[in-house]
Amino acid sequence: MTGRVGIIWDSPTMFTRLIEDCGFTAELVTPHLLAAPFFRRTFSSVIIPGGFANPAYSSVIPALRACEGRIRRFIQGGGTLIAFGAGIDRPDVYDWLPVIIQYRFGFSEGKPEDRDDHPLNCIIEDYPETISIDGDFQIPDTETDAHIQGYRPDKQGPAVRMRMRGAPVLVEYSLGAGRIILTSLHEYPSRRFLRDICRTEGETLL
Numbered sequence: 001m002t003g004r005v006g007i008i009w010d011s012p013t014m015f016t017r018l019i020e021d022c023g024f025t026a027e028l029v030t031p032h033l034l035a036a037p038f039f040r041r042t043f044s045s046v047i048i049p050g051g052f053a054n055p056a057y058s059s060v061i062p063a064l065r066a067c068e069g070r071i072r073r074f075i076q077g078g079g080t081l082i083a084f085g086a087g088i089d090r091p092d093v094y095d096w097l098p099v100i101i102q103y104r105f106g107f108s109e110g111k112p113e114d115r116d117d118h119p120l121n122c123i124i125e126d127y128p129e130t131i132s133i134d135g136d137f138q139i140p141d142t143e144t145d146a147h148i149q150g151y152r153p154d155k156q157g158p159a160v161r162m163r164m165r166g167a168p169v170l171v172e173y174s175l176g177a178g179r180i181i182l183t184s185l186h187e188y189p190s191r192r193f194l195r196d197i198c199r200t201e202g203e204t205l206l
Contacts, residue, residue, distance in 0.1 A: 003044030
C-alpha cells in the first residue's frame with residue numbers, strides 16, 4: 001500500500017527523491033508550516049533527516065519542540081516517525097519525543113555489531129563493509145534511572161536493533177499504535193528500508 005510521507009526540513013532534500021523512487025508521495029513540511037496552528041496533514045510516516053538540531057543546517061528543532069504534543073498523538077495514532085542523528089553536542093536534543101533518550105555526538109566509522117535479524121537492519125544493506133555515524137544513543141537501563149529522568153508509565157523502553165562499539169546506533173520504540181525509529185547513521189538509508197517503513201495500512205493525522 002502506498003502512502004504519503006512527510007519530510008520535516010527547511011528546504012527540498014535528497015530524501016524527497018528517495019521516497020518518490022520507492023513509489024510513495026513525499027511532502028516537505030517546513031518548520032514554519034509545522035508550527036502553524038492551521039497545519040493538518042495525514043501521513044503514513046514522517047522523516048527527520050540528520051543534522052536537524054544543528055543551526056548551521058536547519059531551524060527544525062524549535063518547531064519540533066513546539067509541536068511535541070501533536071507528534072506524540074501522530075505516533076500513538078499509528079504513525080511511524082524516523083529521526084536521524086541530531087548533529088550537535090546536546091545530549092537532550094530528542095526531548096521533544098515522548099521517550100527518554102540521550103544523544104552523544106561524534107563522527108566515526110566502523111562495522112555494526114550485535115545486529116539481530118529484524119527487518120530494520122536492512123537500513124545499511126547498501127554499505128556492506130563499514131558505516132558512518134554522527135553519534136550514538138544512551139538509554140536509561142534500570143527502572144531507577146528511568147524514574148529519576150522522568151519516565152511516565154506509558155513510556156516503553158526501546159529495542160536496540162544495532163550497535164557500534166557497544167553503543168546503540170539504531171533503536172525502535174513502540175508507542176500506542178505507532179513507533180519511533182531513531183538512528184545515528186550518517187548515510188542515506190537503503191531503498192528497501194524506506195519501502196518497508198513507509199508502507200502502512202493507512203495515514204495518521206499530524
